[in-house]
Amino acid sequence: MKTLAEMISDPPNKGFVCITPETKVTRRDLLSKASKLRESGEAISDPIVSGADILSAIPRMIALDGFASALYLAPADLSEEQRARLRDLARGVTSLQPGAKTQWVIATSGTSGAPKLVAHNLQSLTHSLKIDRGVGTELRWALLYDPCRFAGLQVTLQAAVSGSTLLVPESADVEYCIEFLRCNACTSISATPSMWRKVLSTSSVKELRLSHVTLGGEIADDRILQLLHATFPQARITHIYASTEAGVGFSVRDGRAGFPAEYLKTGPSGKVKLRISTNGILQIHDESFEQEYVGQSQRLIDRDGFIDTGDLVKLHGDRVFFLGRANGSINVGGQKVMPEEVESLIRSCPGVEEARVYSKPSPILGSIVMAEVVAGKNNRSDEVREQLKAMCHMRLEPFKRPVVIHMVDEIKVSAAGKIRRAGQ
Amino acid sequence: MVGSMTIRQTILHTLKDVAASSQIILVDPLTDETVLLQSGLDSLGFAILVARLEEQLGFDPFTMTDEPVYPRTLGEFITFYELMYQRL
Numbered sequence: 206m207k208t209l210a211e212m213i214s215d216p217p218n219k220g221f222v223c224i225t226p227e228t229k230v231t232r233r234d235l236l237s238k239a240s241k242l243r244e245s246g247e248a249i250s251d252p253i254v255s256g257a258d259i260l261s262a263i264p265r266m267i268a269l270d271g272f273a274s275a276l277y278l279a280p281a282d283l284s285e286e287q288r289a290r291l292r293d294l295a296r297g298v299t300s301l302q303p304g305a306k307t308q309w310v311i312a313t314s315g316t317s318g319a320p321k322l323v324a325h326n327l328q329s330l331t332h333s334l335k336i337d338r339g340v341g342t343e344l345r346w347a348l349l350y351d352p353c354r355f356a357g358l359q360v361t362l363q364a365a366v367s368g369s370t371l372l373v374p375e376s377a378d379v380e381y382c383i384e385f386l387r388c389n390a391c392t393s394i395s396a397t398p399s400m401w402r403k404v405l406s407t408s409s410v411k412e413l414r415l416s417h418v419t420l421g422g423e424i425a426d427d428r429i430l431q432l433l434h435a436t437f438p439q440a441r442i443t444h445i446y447a448s449t450e451a452g453v454g455f456s457v458r459d460g461r462a463g464f465p466a467e468y469l470k471t472g473p474s475g476k477v478k479l480r481i482s483t484n485g486i487l488q489i490h491d492e493s494f495e496q497e498y499v500g501q502s503q504r505l506i507d508r509d510g511f512i513d514t515g516d517l518v519k520l521h522g523d524r525v526f527f528l529g530r531a532n533g534s535i536n537v538g539g540q541k542v543m544p545e546e547v548e549s550l551i552r553s554c555p556g557v558e559e560a561r562v563y564s565k566p567s568p569i570l571g572s573i574v575m576a577e578v579v580a581g582k583n584n585r586s587d588e589v590r591e592q593l594k595a596m597c598h599m600r601l602e603p604f605k606r607p608v609v610i611h612m613v614d615e616i617k618v619s620a621a622g623k624i625r626r627a628g629q
Numbered sequence: 630m631v632g633s634m635t636i637r638q639t640i641l642h643t644l645k646d647v648a649a650s651s652q653i654i655l656v657d658p659l660t661d662e663t664v665l666l667q668s669g670l671d672s673l674g675f676a677i678l679v680a681r682l683e684e685q686l687g688f689d690p691f692t693m694t695d696e697p698v699y700p701r702t703l704g705e706f707i708t709f710y711e712l713m714y715q716r717l
Contacts, residue, residue, distance in 0.1 A: 537673070538673065566692075568679060569675050570672060573680055594650070603651065608681070
């Protein structure tokens with residue numbers, strides 16, 4: 206197995222370059238910065254990679270992989286408690302023993318539940334990347350996420366090991382990001398469905414000429430897939446199923462929500478196998494799984510070699526559909542509501558641009574369902590709310606209906622691009 | 630007070646509104662002696678009522694006391710809201 210430095214140093218990868226609004230840094234600069242970090246001893250003494258600055262993060266990843274026993278990825282929004290934990294763990298880092306692999310320790314996004322640390326290695330992070338050097342050098346990938354979160358790391362590594370250009374807008378302002386990407390001839394964007402809905406509402410989106418559109422991290426429903434196809438008819442639209450724990454599991458390219466039920470029998474590709482547990486959770490198996498939780502007795506991989514993804518799924522005809530996170534349901538007086546189901550219905554209502562469904566404590570039922578909705582441009586909020594009320598009444602069982610629908614200007618997403626599930 | 634409405638008026642108005650939107654028929658007549666569980670509204674209806682009242686009045690009295698409070702009649706329910714409103 207090659208190290209990251211060796212992969213990037215491959216002559217065909219000379220095209221790897223990182224462009225930010227301020228500067229352009231070539232592969233040679235990044236490799237040379239990495240060498241200095243190794244030579245000065247700084248790599249081992251500080252094996253924490255900070256996601257706040259991409260131009261420091263990449264050389265540090267290159268310096269540490271294949272050189273140190275572990276590297277720790279610290280996204281910019283990591284809590285102080287988690288950061289202190291990383292600092293403690295980092296004190297134990299030594300030079301890599303012969304034959305060993307550098308552990309890449311990543312925090313889960315903690316969208317539902319407390320974040321956990323998962324140890325991967327370069328192989329488990331890159332084995333599913335499509336490395337096509339002929340095409341790779343022509344691609345210009347947008348990095349819309351922190352490079353130290355799983356989704357951002359995937360994009361960063363994809364560009365690095367395929368000799369692509371990495372475009373880093375370094376801004377949370379989606380309108381600005383898309384304008385930056387347009388000016389830099391971006392060809393490829395990977396984003397969560399929530400982030401895509403924001404991208405689709407920007408004024409320069411139609412001027413983007415994308416060949417690769419990738420979705421991941423949240424449920425991709427038919428509506429977002431259709432909208433993306435209509436906006437980027439020339440692009441290959443791929444829905445990736447991935448998680449920090451499992452790495453990249455599989456991808457779906459047929460433009461429909463969910464995945465073919467056939468995958469449960471034949472596996473989606475290569476060595477990956479899928480099954481649904483008795484309680485309806487998708488489980489995934491890959492012969493090359495080596496990842497594990499850090500500092501936790503909980504096993505990541507069960508005795509049969511499967512990882513429990515925590516995603517509830519439902520087999521319906523020839524398709525398996527995602528229902529939402531198993532631990533993210535709202536318990537309304539003992540009846541469970543999947544916020545994703547309600548959000549999906551709300552988004553299908555004309556005049557709705559985005560929706561967030563969340564739980565609110567109730568003295569009577571434990572929790573109740575609440576919703577925040579952004580009306581589309583040229584739509585009146587009060588009219589959209591009335592339409593939604595009527596629609597929810599007709600299509601949802603009473604306990605699933607949002608008790609209050611707040612019309613808001615914007616729904617914020619986390620640094621991982623996902624809708625936050627915790628209540629207000 | 631919400632606009633020109635008293636707490637009592639707001640509760641009665643919201644109660645009828647929740648019943649109408651949930652297609653529930655309330656007992657007639659609705660008085661202070663009406664037992665909540667026999668008013669026609671089920672527990673989901675009450676949870677909705679409390680949440681909507683919080684939107685309109687700006688407080689949820691059930692979260693303002695350490696002691697669990699279970700008003701039995703409509704009159705007790707209204708009094709509880711009026712009492713907690715004074716503590717704001």
